[in-house]
Amino acid sequence: MMRRILSAAAVAMTAALALSACGGGSDPLSATSATPAGSGGASAAAAKVVVGSFDFPESVLLASIYAQALEAKGVTVEEKPNIGSREVVYDQVKSGGLTILPEYINSLLAFIDKTSTARTKDEIVAGLKSKLPSELEILEPSAAEDNNSLTVTKETAAKYKLTTIEDLAKVSKDFVVGGPPEFKERQQENFKKVYGMEFKQWKPTGATTADAIKGGSIQVGNVFTTDPKIVLNDLVPLKDSKNAFGSENVTPLVFKAGVDDTVTSTLNAISAKLDTTTLLTLMKRIAVDKDDPPVVAKDWLTQNGLLS
Template structure:
């Protein structure tokens, strides 16, 4: 969501220099496009009104392709005419195509989208981020309901460490941080060390740059706390525990449909909101394991998820 790590997502969805949330999120799949979604040429003009074609796009990394396929198939299940245009590229390109009407729907991450539109925003909760997006987006674009699923930074530990030291939240680390080595991308220390001290009172024994090998370093015991991202399939593989963040130092990154309003009617809106209501982080991690680790076709994984949730 690391890798879709935020370094990946920022690269894939646009260079967000003002993002303070770390080099992020999850998924061990890097930024390489998948072949799983069917590609289609861009629609010409807006896709407005009942009976028109809704064009579902995605960025060029596996999690976003999977989400695009979920959206596409959910719409088709409700009789909406759909065209898929996956693996497009950066947020700058995607956003421009949505504004022009060449795309109708995109799976977005609300916090990253807000940072792209307003680098000075300090909103961190889902409610505040979405309220600011509603004010910041142009009148032609809008967000639908956000899902509980988030692809964001976390501090994670092994299940063994969580059980041994009774760790459930980042705050619980305060009593043990002095004994722990923490790992993450090289920039994680400079971006987060002072904040973790100020907000949670954490002073770690050592900071170790582990980059994309953070989850592996947790597994082999060379670190005890790691900046693993919340949809990284290795969370499932290695039975890692992302600690809750009650003080919201890692802002909201909810999977959220971004739409060209003229292109979605009540049927399409209801179908996409129904997806958001069912999609949570644990479920998305499990789906990403199938795509990135087990190498299953994302469209087939999306179809299974929709069927199991009564949406396909």
């Protein structure tokens, strides 16, 4: 469940040198409501929506994708990027100060229901629909996930015929695994319970995990699935076939009274085309190629016919 807690650090390990231009100009917490809470109705929503984001580059990118697509449909949009953590941003959506927020389903459910044991996408979506307050709803989840992974080099994957974590469990006792210290603390028993998996050694690597895998000081590492170093270092994230991590599909969270059919259909069309490989490619452009998130967002929307 640590994904969103560590999100800024996870992306920032490659983005820090490239992404100082992501910050918003105005005070993000001074956002006015898209519509007053409880006012409801499609006509009210058409006046203006406020699209917010968490304070890390991937969230800023996703919010820009949402905002530009909505503007292309004639919706008046105000963007409030880089607001902060979920503890701050969630209440902004619930109150109507924000209308739309790109979210991650498992982290959102864990935030509102700390007793949840849901792991699959369908289980998590059902949990959210049951536990979200009446003011809020999630729209269609995308296939894109920014999740924890156990990742290896392409050479290791080929040598041991690894495509899933289940495959890894057969040989894991011979491997050194690395990641942030919290990863061992939170996942060691989880892997043992779900996969019967134990490692030769756990090694803290922090923000250098992908480089440590490539350099050979560890054989397996905890790398987030949209970290551009997966591409740069030619790494292979292993499929979590038993959902040990829980699904983290990118999904719009909306203030229900502030959205109409145009907003809903536009955001669902984005989710229908967004997958993890795409998100990884887009984040490489931001973190490595130093492209601005709005430019990257516009290019992707144009390529997918979502600005017409």
